[in-house]
Amino acid sequence: MILLAWQPSDSQKILEAMLQRLPQTHKEYAYARERLGRVKAGLAGEQRVDAEWLELDLPAPHYFLHDFQTRNDFGSTHQMDTIFLCPHFLLILEIKNITGILSYDASYAQLTRTTIEGTVEGMVDPFLQLERHVAWMKKLLQRERFHLPIVHAVVLATRNGILTKGFEGQPIFHVTGLRSCIQRWTEMYQPVKAEALLPFATRLLSMHTRLKKEMTVPFKEMMKGVVCPHCGNGQRLQYHYRKWTCPRCGLVDHNALNRTLEDYRLLVGPQLTNRSFREFFAIESPNLAYKLLQQLPLKAEGEKKHRKYWIID
Template sequence: MILLERQTSETQKMLEALVQRLPISHSKYTLYCEHLRRLQAGFAGEQFVDAKWLELDLPFPHYFLHDFQTMNDFGSTHQMDTVFLCPHFVLILEIKNITGKLSYDASFAQLTRTIADDTVEGMTDPFLQLERHVVWMKKLLQKERIDLPVLHAVVLATKNGILTKGFDGLPIFHVAGLRFYLQKWMERHQPRVRVDLLRFANLLLSLQTKLKKEVEVPFKEIVKGVLCPQCGSGQRLKYHYKKWICPRCGLVDRDALIRSLEEYRLLVGQQVTNRSFREFFGIDSPDLAYKLMQQLPLKAEGVKKHRKYWIKE
């Protein structure tokens, strides 16, 4: 049973909105695009592994928390790609969608990959990340007096990530080996029949915290206005007779207002004023801005020129 669905991260959505509105000539355009590409590839890999779980026959109570995010008592964050709970154990997975020849040096806690043109790239050590998560999970289980072992593994979502001998003995495998390793772990760990698995799963769910990773938004340099989703390249829609119309392709966009408000939330924030609305949406008239804002899910505070609005969740 999936208690926590995997969703597109706020950081990815921010970058998608930003890339749409940033001129290609901007000095950081390529940097933002590369960051977005990595996030999209990672998300696609996570979804692929999620789908592989569905192919397994699991004839016992089990719970999934995908992209579980929380904070420990010291204010440090934990972000676990998948937490799998069953009567045998708790399993924490770190999912990687990376290609190339992968090498690992445990003495330096260093993961590298070599791609086709022999470029070597350093990457974050996933085993150190997992060990932090395991320590946190074990403390929570101990606090709740729950006797369950905590396992961890790195799962490669693509067969094009080639493992070398440096990974011998480490908990890492390709997603095709998920069934094999799951069976192996279950044979090693007998089920705890007295564990209230659902209670612990709900406890974890109550500790879920949305961890927002900030993206630096060069607000003055982004393209303002309501943009055409078909044309791209910063093509602005015209508001004519209560319709948003693209003068280039002729699209009549009925979702323009809501979509642009979501982009505003991602790139600017939750608070909206008539002035900030006009600046972002490319509208000159305060009266028109007011009328359009009445159509949106906004909560008003204050009166007249001091009025502010908040985007409803």
């Protein structure tokens, strides 16, 4: 059972909104496009691992929490790609969609990759990340007085990531190795009572909190207004007779307000006023802006010119 499903990250949504509103000649455009490509590649890797899970004969009952995010007692964050719980063990997976020749030096906690062009790049040590997550999970299990063995691994979602001898003894394998590892761990550990598993899985779910990642947004240089989702280069929709219509392709966008409000939330923040709404939506009339604001899922505070609005999650 999937208790927590994959969801598009705010990072992906912000980058997509930026690319739709930035001129292609802007200095940040190429960087945002390259970064979005990395985010989508990571999502593709996660989907590849999901496809492998579907082919496995898994112990029952079992529960998945994907992209689990939380904070510990010290305020530090934990983000785990996949948590898999079954009566035999709890598995924490770190999913990597890395291509090239991969090398690892445990004495320096150093992971590097050599690209097809011969460039050597340093990368974050995923094993230290996993060990930190495992330590936190062990403390949580002790606090909840629930005993369940913890295993962990790095999964390479692409066969184009080539492991060298430096990885010997490390918990890392290609996605096709997931089947044999699940079988080995199932045989290694005695199962707990099945009915005791769901309460702990539910406890984990209650601790999940979407973590906000800071990202520099060149807001002043962006195209303002309600942008056509089909046309490129920031083509604006026109508001006429209570409809948002694209003068280029003829699209009548019935979701234009809510879609652009989401862009505002991602690029500006959750709070707005009549003035900031007009500036972002490219509307001149305060009266029209007021009428449109009443159509949106907002919480209003204050009166008249001091009124502020908050976007409801």
